[in-house]
Amino acid sequence: MTALLSTSAVGKHYGSGAARMPIIDGLELSIAKGEFVSLVGPSGCGKTTLLMCLAGLLAPSEGQVRFNGQLVTAPPIGLSVVFQDYSRSLLPWKSNLDNVLFGMRRVQLSGPEKRARAVEILAAVGLSGFEAHYPWQVSGGMQQRVAIARGIAAQSQLLLLDEPLAAVDAQTRADMQDLLLDLAKRFNQTCVLVTHDVEEAVYMANRVLVLGPRPTKVVREVIVDLPMPRDQLATREDPAFLHARHEVMALIRGMRQGKALA
Amino acid sequence: MNWAIWAERLRVPICAALLLGAWQLVYALGVVPEKYFPSIPTIATAFWAMLNDGTVLSAWAVTFGRATVGLIGAALLGVALAIISDLSPVLSRGIRYISDVLQPIPPAAFVPMAVFMLGLGTKLYAFVIILVTIWPPYLNGVAALAGVGSVQLNTGRMFGLTNWQLLWQVKLPAALPxxxxxxxxxxxxxxxxxxVAEMLAGRDGIGFMIFKKAFALRTPEVFGLMFLVGLNGVLLNGLVNLLRQGLTGWHIKMMERPE
Structure with a gap:
């Protein structure tokens, strides 16, 4: 099976000479269609830089990123990023519906068809009746749902989620986790979730890739052998969940202690 | 009865009454000789006479027209310069030096040379007004375009916007407020x-009228015309506000929303 998204020896550094700051070094990963993969790592390891490289928003210094077999040099069609900072990612001069339509500008549909599709996807994220509202007129959780709807509406196959739930409150976060899993299935989205929350990483994913400290690369793959759909109570009490969580957490704690001692 | 609401509704008449009252008080106290500080009724009578003989209205139309057209030109040019600066760091530095040199020069200093070069017509006013008015839209434009967040820009790029589309569809709307x-x-x-230009060019407009009346020691007329100039400011600001509400109404609503 060919990978939807893959990298070969991706490296990224800023500056040069004595000021050279390596962020990513020799990173290899491969995401197959239909997977939900979480990327976790110690804080400041370069997760966001990696995501920008995967999305074609930042050119890697070395190596290659491929999406659907094509070399990524600019943001490809079929790949959407959902940014952590939804309030800055949504355009405040556009209504929620127009924000979703803005995401559909490369979609080959007629105007009315696009509109119908946008309304349908907004309904799928639970925002029927809020089409004409501006993003700043709805709650943070609702804004992030508009951003997710916009990402999916852009004929996306792959959603790159950059700590999408870090800025919403804890109760909303649990609901949004389940919504995201549901949307991934309904709209056939392959998902890569960057998060610093190990519980969230394990709860959402089929596979967790643990990133090392800077310059980062994948240091461990943890398979999460739990059935879908997940359940906020049952899944989190499952021995397989606890086992995977323990493994990931121990790795990251080890890296942080190593850094503290160094 | 809610006094705060009434005070809010009546703030313009209240402020006007306070101003006129203070004026009359200074007049009644006789601090300044009446010749140089006439009473409000005297000013009103003199102004009414000028209105009736038609001179004020035609001078006002000339002056307000020049200010409005000059503002439109300066705003468009200023934003265009800001866009150029945003696209090219080299040009940006050059324009910044020019603005640093030209900004402190008052409009009065431009007029004599400009009269020799451009005559007394439209070109003179276009030149002087644009040269002193262009800087606030330019400087605010540069700061606003530079301040557009990276997340917004990345969002635009992610959906395939070219740099040109990014400018028109993301940067400018974000910078407009x-x-x-x-x-x-x-x-x-x-x-x-x-x-100022009309005073020095000495041919027409409210500025020239103020100068003429001042030399003739027609103090009531001078004050009347000064009030008119003040009202021009209210009127032009009102027009700018209408445009602002039309183009960036979302921002005004966003700023006014209850937390």
Missing amino acids: EIFTGIRYAATISLIAVI
Whole structure:
């Protein structure tokens, strides 16, 4: 099976000479269609830089990123990023519906068809009746749902989620986790979730890739052998969940202690 | 009865009454000789006479027209310069040096040379007004365009916008509220520049009229015309505000929303 998204020896550094700051070094990963993969790592390891490289928003210094077999040099069609900072990612001069339509500008549909599709996807994220509202007129959780709807509406196959739930409150976060899993299935989205929350990483994913400290690369793959759909109570009490969580957490704690001692 | 609401509704008449009252008080106390500080009724009578013989209205139309057209030109050019600066760091530095040199020069200093070069017509006013009015829209434009967040830009790029589309569809709409702050400031400068230029060019407009009446020691008329110039500011600001509401109404609503 060919990978939807893959990298070969991706490296990224800023500056040069004595000021050279390596962020990513020799990173290899491969995401197959239909997977939900979480990327976790110690804080400041370069997760966001990696995501920008995967999305074609930042050119890697070395190596290659491929999406659907094509070399990524600019943001490809079929790949959407959902940014952590939804309030800055949504355009405040556009209504929620127009924000979703803005995401559909490369979609080959007629105007009315696009509109119908946008309304349908907004309904799928639970925002029927809020089409004409501006993003700043709805709650943070609702804004992030508009951003997710916009990402999916852009004929996306792959959603790159950059700590999408870090800025919403804890109760909303649990609901949004389940919504995201549901949307991934309904709209056939392959998902890569960057998060610093190990519980969230394990709860959402089929596979967790643990990133090392800077310059980062994948240091461990943890398979999460739990059935879908997940359940906020049952899944989190499952021995397989606890086992995977323990493994990931121990790795990251080890890296942080190593850094503290160094 | 809610006094706060009534005070809010009546703030313009209240402020006007306070101003006129204070004026009359200074007049009644006789601090300044009546010749140089006439009473409000005297000013009103003199102004009414000028209105009736038609001179004020035609001079006003000339002056307000110049200020408005000059403001539009300066705003468009200022934003265009800001866009150029945003696209090219080299040009940006060059334009910044030019603005640093030209900004402190008052409009009055431009007029004599400009009269020799451009005559007394439209070109003179276009030149002087634009040269002193262009800077607030330019400087606010540069700051606003530079301040557009990386997340917004990345969002645009992710959906395949070219740099040109990014400018028109993301950067300019995001920067427009701050640009309008500069344009409102420019409106006042434009009015000042027109009056000063008219005084020195000495052919027509409210500025020339004030000069003429001042030399004839027609103090009531001078004060009447000064009030008119002040009202011009209110009127031009009102026009700018209408445009601002039309183009960036979302921002005004966003700023006014209850937390």
